[in-house]
Amino acid sequence: MEKIPMTAAGHVALAAEYKRRTSEDRPQIIQAIAEARAHGDLSENAEYHAAKEQQSLNEGRIQELESILALADVIDLSKLSGNTVKFGATVTLLNEDTEQEKTYQIVGDPEADASAGRISISSPIARALIGKEVGDSIEVAAPGGAHSYEILKIKFV
Structure with missing residues (x-):
């Protein structure tokens, strides 16, 4: 396993x-x-x-x-840093369709809770974010249709 x-x-x-x-x-x-x-x-x-x-x-x-x-x-999130999105990063996104900002932390599957701002590393949005930098745009296929996001900020706590 x-x-x-x-x-x-x-x-x-x-x-x-x-x-x-x-x-x-x-x-x-x-x-x-x-x-x-x-x-x-x-x-x-x-x-x-x-x-x-x-x-x-x-x-x-x-x-x-x-x-x-x-x-x-x-x-240990305190040992993480960098300019690209990876596990543990807290990412602020701008929904390019609605101009709404959302902030998510990328965490493991068992601790994910989207309503609390924690998304699973295996979720479609997290997979699309991995390796991207501030200013990059991503497109995520969702059940209600595709959504475009721009990465505004990446931080590691």
Whole structure:
């Protein structure tokens, strides 16, 4: 399996989620199952089935987090610099169609959250940005049609 690139902040957030799910959520779900079991007939016990479903979802996410954290390649953003876009860069773009500015940080897949301004390194817009410089224009094919962007600023935190 290949390493999963991520920022230190992303790694900390995933590790915190893992800790919460194993030390807080898991015991609460086990308690909910025990309480539901005490109510009797399990075949028609909605609380029991809901708690078991919650347990299954939680355990699945715990396994996913274990895999991600084991394969994590934490990249120290303080050591990055340069004039071209690469992993960890925070890029300010101008949408050439709407004249709207957007700022995105290019991060690893598990920590991506477009609404928070973090886009995945494997997203179409990030792939189009990699290797480009300030002043370059890119075109990104999107479900709603192609969009053109100009790179206004590149910074490394």
